[in-house]
Amino acid sequence: xxxxxxxxxxxxxxxxxxxxxxxxxxxxxxxxxxxxxxxxxxxxxxxxxxxxxxxxxxxxxxxxxxxxxxxxxxxxxxxxxxxxxxxxxxxxxxxxxxxxxxxxxxxxxxxxxxxxxxxxxxxxxxxxxxxxxxxxxxxxxxxxxxxxxxxxxxxxxxxxxxxxxxxxxxxxxxxxxxxxxxxxxxxxxxxxxxxxxxxxxxxxxxxxxxxxxxxxxxxxxxxxxxxxxxxxxxxxxxxxxxxxxxxxxxxxxxxxxxxxxxxxxxxxxxxxxxxxxxxxxxxxxxxxxxxxxxxxxxxxxxxxxxxxxxxxxxxxxxxxxxxxxxxxxxxxxxxxxxxxxxxxxxxxxxxxxxxxxxxxxxxxxxxxxxxxxxxxxxxxxxxxxxxxxxxxxxxxxxxxxxxxxxxxxxxxxxxxxxxxxxxxxxxxxxxxxxxxxxxxxxxxxxxxxxxxxxxxxxxxxxxxxxxxxxxxxxxxxxxxxxxxxxxxxxxxxxxxxxxxxxxxxxxxxxxxxxxxxxxxxxxxxxxxxxxxxxxxxxxxxxxxxxxxxxxxxxxxxxxxxxx
Amino acid sequence: xxxxxxxxxxxxxxxxxxxxxxxxxxxxxxxxxxxxxxxxxxxxxxxxxxxxxxxxxxxxxxxxxxxxxxxxxxxxxxxxxxxxxxxxxxxxxxxxxxxxxxxxxxxxxxxxxxxxxxxxx
Numbered sequence: 001x002x003x004x005x006x007x008x009x010x011x012x013x014x015x016x017x018x019x020x021x022x023x024x025x026x027x028x029x030x031x032x033x034x035x036x037x038x039x040x041x042x043x044x045x046x047x048x049x050x051x052x053x054x055x056x057x058x059x060x061x062x063x064x065x066x067x068x069x070x071x072x073x074x075x076x077x078x079x080x081x082x083x084x085x086x087x088x089x090x091x092x093x094x095x096x097x098x099x100x101x102x103x104x105x106x107x108x109x110x111x112x113x114x115x116x117x118x119x120x121x122x123x124x125x126x127x128x129x130x131x132x133x134x135x136x137x138x139x140x141x142x143x144x145x146x147x148x149x150x151x152x153x154x155x156x157x158x159x160x161x162x163x164x165x166x167x168x169x170x171x172x173x174x175x176x177x178x179x180x181x182x183x184x185x186x187x188x189x190x191x192x193x194x195x196x197x198x199x200x201x202x203x204x205x206x207x208x209x210x211x212x213x214x215x216x217x218x219x220x221x222x223x224x225x226x227x228x229x230x231x232x233x234x235x236x237x238x239x240x241x242x243x244x245x246x247x248x249x250x251x252x253x254x255x256x257x258x259x260x261x262x263x264x265x266x267x268x269x270x271x272x273x274x275x276x277x278x279x280x281x282x283x284x285x286x287x288x289x290x291x292x293x294x295x296x297x298x299x300x301x302x303x304x305x306x307x308x309x310x311x312x313x314x315x316x317x318x319x320x321x322x323x324x325x326x327x328x329x330x331x332x333x334x335x336x337x338x339x340x341x342x343x344x345x346x347x348x349x350x351x352x353x354x355x356x357x358x359x360x361x362x363x364x365x366x367x368x369x370x371x372x373x374x375x376x377x378x379x380x381x382x383x384x385x386x387x388x389x390x391x392x393x394x395x396x397x398x399x400x401x402x403x404x405x406x407x408x409x410x411x412x413x414x415x416x417x418x419x420x421x422x423x424x425x426x427x428x429x430x431x432x433x434x435x436x437x438x439x440x441x442x443x444x445x446x447x448x449x450x451x452x453x454x455x456x457x458x459x460x461x462x463x464x465x466x467x468x469x470x471x472x473x474x475x476x477x478x479x480x481x482x483x484x485x486x487x488x489x490x491x492x493x494x495x496x497x498x499x500x501x502x503x504x505x506x507x508x509x510x511x512x513x514x515x516x517x518x519x520x521x522x523x524x525x526x527x528x529x530x531x532x533x534x535x536x537x538x539x540x541x542x543x544x545x546x547x548x549x550x551x552x553x554x555x556x557x558x559x560x561x562x563x
Numbered sequence: 564x565x566x567x568x569x570x571x572x573x574x575x576x577x578x579x580x581x582x583x584x585x586x587x588x589x590x591x592x593x594x595x596x597x598x599x600x601x602x603x604x605x606x607x608x609x610x611x612x613x614x615x616x617x618x619x620x621x622x623x624x625x626x627x628x629x630x631x632x633x634x635x636x637x638x639x640x641x642x643x644x645x646x647x648x649x650x651x652x653x654x655x656x657x658x659x660x661x662x663x664x665x666x667x668x669x670x671x672x673x674x675x676x677x678x679x680x681x682x683x684x
Contacts, residue, residue: 359645360618360645363645363666363667364645364666365575365577367577367578367581367667367668368575368577368578368580369577370581370667371582371584371667371668371670372581372584374670388580392577392580395576395577396577520620520621
């Protein structure tokens with residue numbers, strides 16, 4: 001007998017007395033559970049990693065899944081080794097996975113729950129440090145595990161050395177630390193985050209409770225029932241986490257990736273199933289009838305091709321129903337949340353526009369004030385300078401005051417005190433207020449009041465609207481200036497039009513006229529029309545502008561009747 | 564050699580007067596209050612430098628600069644604006660502006676930028 005044959009003979013295992021369950025021996029169950037664990041954890045790790053290859057959490061969780069898969073593959077190969085020599089090599093693979101599972105699990109939990117304190121970093125260093133220490137002790141000094149030997153129903157397994165006892169101790173310390181942190185984060189969370197963490201906590205707990213009996217074997221104990229069936233629990237962990245990834249957006253895997261992965265997986269399974277069916281039928285024919293039928297194979301393939309599409313559609317419907325159907329209440333909550341987000345974004349955008357405009361409008365007068373005050377010391381005795389100082393600085397301060405005042409009116413309009421308002425009288429009062437401006441600019445004013453029915457409004461606020469509109473017109477007019485005020489009734493509203501023969505408004509500027517701080521006039525604040533529109537809206541009316549460059553502008557305010 | 568001539572284009576009287584205070588003793592100044600006026604004056608070819616505000620009526624400063632460069636006018640231009648936008652600054656420089664001065668400005672900052680931008684310096 002050669003030395004190799006002697007080694008191989010050591011592995012002859014008597015299986016006659018070992019009970020069988022579901023037609024398989026305990027060893028076969030052990031191997032099947034490990035293979036399932038390897039496949040499911042590897043698939044889960046890949047899924048999470050693909051969803052965010054640049055994100056640290058996804059990278060570490062991918063590594064964590066890989067370490068479990070590595071252990072499962074190593075142990076599968078180890079317990080089914082053909083001889084002791086090869087068994088030792090596979091045991092090395094298994095141990096490498098075992099050393100790193102707990103630290104990477106703890107690391108994943110830290111990232112998932114945003115734990116970043118200095119003591120967490122220290123614990124992580126210790127965790128990874130112990131893994132590398134075990135790696136060195138195992139590979140360099142071989143003092144972690146004893147030589148492979150039969151244990152319980154397994155033909156070959158590793159028992160631990162006294163030093164090796166440190167491995168399960170550190171394993172349980174870091175796993176329990178991770179579970180504790182996960183539990184704490186879960187208790188402090190709410191909403192979807194709470195659901196995600198619940199799946200992660202219970203999934204991990206089931207996985208570890210299931211995988212733990214494997215450690216009993218290392219101590220030489222076989223607990224009937226727990227060994228080897230506990231290992232199936234690790235697959236349950238992967239399935240639970242995968243379900244949470246699909247259904248509860250754990251790791252933020254987006255819908256497109258989730259759907260495509262599920263479909264790909266199922267379509268692959270379907271294809272494999274079809275091929276297996278064809279293969280089995282072929283084998284049956286070959287064994288029972290003793291011949292191979294090319295025609296039968298072709299027919300099976302044709303059937304497969306015909307059935308593929310309807311079955312694929314069926315699978316898609318099934319996937320949508322099982323994985324992507326959210327409860328109605330959840331959908332309503334999601335829609336409400338999205339609407340609130342849109343409103344919030346719009347508000348922020350408006351504030352940002354206002355802030356930018358305000359900054360611009362105030363910086364210009366500030367620049368003038370600053371320059372003039374800088375020169376004040378040196379030119380305090382220059383009467384010409386002092387006159388300019390008074391004019392410019394006084395004017396700029398007044399301008400800032402006006403901007404702030406108008407902005408306040410725009411941002412927080414006072415609710416109108418509604419009462420019947422006689423529009424022609426109001427327009428006449430407004431013209432009286434602006435008479436100096438009208439006379440100095442030689443403006444010809446015409447009044448065409450066809451509607452005399454009162455409107456419902458706040459006379460002071462409406463006066464402000466017409467002052468702003470008329471001032472706009474005045475600033476647009478040059479030469480022979482004509483201003484026309486018209487009123488007309490239309491159904492339940494009164495239309496008030498302020499028309500001028502000024503420069504008109506360029507077509508591209510029309511959509512922006514009501515934007516705060518938008519102005520086409522030198523020295524304009526860009527708030528007049530915005531304030532006017534705000535007031536009119538508060539009255540339940542609206543403003544329309546018609547303009548032709550070079551011909552003039554007509555602004556029409558629509559106000560509700562008082563009756 | 565006569566004094567250098569600078570065209571100041573800004574629709575704000577306060578800004579024009581401020582720049583007059585800062586630069587008036589050293590340079591001959593002329594003023595424009597909107598984009599079209601600026602373009603017309605700049606095309607006279609009588610100026611050594613243009614201080615150009617971005618936000619102006621009729622034609623904004625960027626458009627004025629764009630049209631000047633499109634006509635092959637190499638008049639040195641310093642942009643003035645209260646918008647502290649890096650994008651605008653980059654665009655103005657890309658269009659051929661020498662520099663970009665944010666408001667409110669410092670006297671020394673204006674003088675240094677003008678001296679740096681004038682030809683022969």
